[in-house]
Amino acid sequence: xxxxxxxxxxxxxxxxxxxxxxxPAYDGELGILTGHAPLMALLGNGELRLGAGASGxxxxxxxxxxxxxxxxxRVVTEKATIxx
Amino acid sequence: xxxxxxxxxxIKTVENTRKITRTMEMVATSKMKRAQDRVVAARPFANxxxxxxxxxxxxxxxxxxxxxxxxxxxxxxxxxxxxxNRGLAGAFNANxxxxxxxxxxxxxxxxxxxxxxxxxxxxxxxxxxxxxAVASSRVDIGDRPTAANAAEIVDExxxxxxxxxxxxxxxxxxxxxxxLSTPPxxxxxxxxxxxxxxxxQPDYILLPSAEEILTQLLPSYVRNSVYRALVETAAGExxxxxxxxxxxxxxxxxxxxxxxxxxxxxxQAQITQEIAExxxxxxxxxx
Numbered sequence: 317x318x319x320x321x322x323x324x325x326x327x328x329x330x331x332x333x334x335x336x337x338x339x340p341a342y343d344g345e346l347g348i349l350t351g352h353a354p355l356m357a358l359l360g361n362g363e364l365r366l367g368a369g370a371s372g373x374x375x376x377x378x379x380x381x382x383x384x385x386x387x388x389x390r391v392v393t394e395k396a397t398i399x400x
Numbered sequence: 401x402x403x404x405x406x407x408x409x410x411i412k413t414v415e416n417t418r419k420i421t422r423t424m425e426m427v428a429t430s431k432m433k434r435a436q437d438r439v440v441a442a443r444p445f446a447n448x449x450x451x452x453x454x455x456x457x458x459x460x461x462x463x464x465x466x467x468x469x470x471x472x473x474x475x476x477x478x479x480x481x482x483x484x485n486r487g488l489a490g491a492f493n494a495n496x497x498x499x500x501x502x503x504x505x506x507x508x509x510x511x512x513x514x515x516x517x518x519x520x521x522x523x524x525x526x527x528x529x530x531x532x533a534v535a536s537s538r539v540d541i542g543d544r545p546t547a548a549n550a551a552e553i554v555d556e557x558x559x560x561x562x563x564x565x566x567x568x569x570x571x572x573x574x575x576x577x578x579x580l581s582t583p584p585x586x587x588x589x590x591x592x593x594x595x596x597x598x599x600x601q602p603d604y605i606l607l608p609s610a611e612e613i614l615t616q617l618l619p620s621y622v623r624n625s626v627y628r629a630l631v632e633t634a635a636g637e638x639x640x641x642x643x644x645x646x647x648x649x650x651x652x653x654x655x656x657x658x659x660x661x662x663x664x665x666x667x668q669a670q671i672t673q674e675i676a677e678x679x680x681x682x683x684x685x686x687x
Contacts, residue, residue, distance in 0.1 A: 323448055325547035325627050327441040341607060356452065357607035358616055380620070381452065381613060385602055392448045394547060394620055 318350055320366055320389045322375055324396045329375065336367030337389050339382050346382070348389055355384040359393060374399040404670070407663040411656060418652035424488065425645035431543060432579060432638035438544070438631045439576055446628055449621050454595040456610045456617075464611070466562035467592050467618040476513045477568040478535070478557050479503060482629055483523030484637040485539060490644030492574065492582070492637055493522040499584035500572045515566075519553065519630075543634055550627035554589070558619050561590045573629035574636030580643060582636030589625045592618055 320337055322330040337348040340362025348355075359382055364375040380393025462468040481500045483493050500523070507514045515535040518524045524537045541549050560566050569590035574582040606613060 321444070323445045325442060325445045325550075325624055326438070328444050342612075343608070346607075354602040354604045355607065356455075356604045356613060358613050379616065381617065383448070383452065383604075385604075390448055392445060392452075394551075394623070 317369060318348065318387050318389050320391070322364065322377075322391045322396060323393070325394060329396055329398060330366070330373060332369070334366040334369040334373075337382075337391075338365040338367070339391060340364065340377065341382070348382075348384055350387055352384045352387075354386075355382070357382045359391070363399060364391060364396075404663060404666050407659060407666065411659045411663065414652050414655050414659065418649055418656070421645045421648040421652060425642055425649055428638045428642040428645060432635060432642055435543065435631065435635035435638050436576070436579070439628075439635050442624075442628055442631055446624055449617060449624055450595045453614070453617060453621055454597040455604070456606075456614050457594040457597070458610075461611060461614065462594070465614060465618060466564075467558070467590065467622065468594065470591050471564075471567040474510070474512050474567040476515070476566045477507055477570065478515050478517060478560075478566050479507070480517045480519065480553065480557075480569065480571045480626070480629075481523050481527075482571065482573040482633040483518070483520030483526075484633070485521045485542070486637075487522060488644065489637055489641040490647075492640035492644075493520075493526075495584045496572060496574060496633075497523060497526050499586060503570060503572060503586050512568075517553065517557075541630065543638075545627070545630035545634055547623065547627050550630055551623050554623055554626045555619075557590070558622055566590075571626060571629045574633045574640075576632040576635045576639070579639040582632075582639050587625065587629065589622050592621060 317333045317335055318337060320330065320332060320334045321328060335350065339346050339348070339357070340360050342358040342360045345362070346357060359377055359380050361378040362376070364377045366373045376397050376399045377391065377393040378395040380391070380396075383390045383392070479500065481496065483496050487493065504514055504516075516527060516532065518527055518534050518537045519539075519541060521539045524534065524539060527534050538553065554569070557566065557569050561569060568588060571587050571589055573585060573587070575585040576582055
């Protein structure tokens with residue numbers, strides 16, 4: 317399982333586990349699964365989807381970055397809203 | 401019993417004042433609690449951002465980034481002064497303005513032209529009063545500043561700094577150390593002082609490159625510094641107001657004690673006097 321946190325300047329929007337993360341990177345979608353190498357990626361605009369374990373939560377993000385280290389995924393973005 | 405009635409009036413006044421200050425104290429306490437939560441909630445973002453910038457920053461890269469450039473001579477600086485919109489918070493705004501004045505004097509001493517950006521009615525009122533030109537002002541940022549507010553304040557300055565129009569940007573704000581201690585502080589947000597790297601770093605895959613990531617994140621870092629200053633000042637204001645109102649409530653209580661004592665003494669004196677008069681009168685009739 318991946319430990320995922322979605323952080324905006326105002327608050328931590330989500331913190332928990334998910335088995336996959338699909339993020340809108342600067343040049344297209346980027347999928348993260350367990351065991352991913354350490355990664356730092358810029359994000360573009362789009363939808364961030366968390367897979368099973370986080371019951372398919374979705375966020376609309378714009379800008380910021382994503383950091384993966386040791387199955388710990390951190391999405392840090394200036395504008396993030398929980399998508400319905 | 402003219403004196404008694406006067407005292408009664410004063411007791412009533414002080415009681416009413418105490419009622420108001422006590423209510424304000426309670427309101428400030430609950431507002432401070434929420435503001436404090438926002439200060440805490442802003443931390444993870446700031447920490448993540450600081451960590452990443454510390455990871456990516458290298459002195460070689462620094463020369464290529466406008467936001468990291470360290471101007472050899474500073475000719476023009478922008479000063480953002482954060483104050484509250486409302487008073488009755490003790491020396492809170494006075495302290496912030498004192499800090500701002502000290503900074504402006506220091507800049508003047510170094511022959512730096514300073515332009516002022518004032519947030520909050522109190523600061524604006526002060527600078528208008530002393531007749532200092534204010535480049536821009538905002539009085540619509542309330543108890544709950546947002547990241548968007550911070551961006552609105554600083555984005556223009558970032559662009560102007562990048563184009564070398566200004567050489568430094570300072571923020572004067574109230575640092576929220578605890579509910580009781582909110583000292584005014586000055587922070588230089590531009591040029592960006594790169595954060596210290598802590599410990600060895602894992603070998604990250606960088607998408608697309610360190611340079612690109614820094615280009616995106618540095619403005620974000622600056623905006624976040626301003627956002628933090630905003631939330632800390634908002635929390636500090638409530639903390640200062642709570643302390644001020646608590647003192648006012650305590651003082652009103654003390655004053656009430658003294659007034660009540662004086663009132664009772666006057667009442668007793670009058671009764672004693674009346675008895676003495678009756679006894680005196682009766683004695684005169686008998687004699």
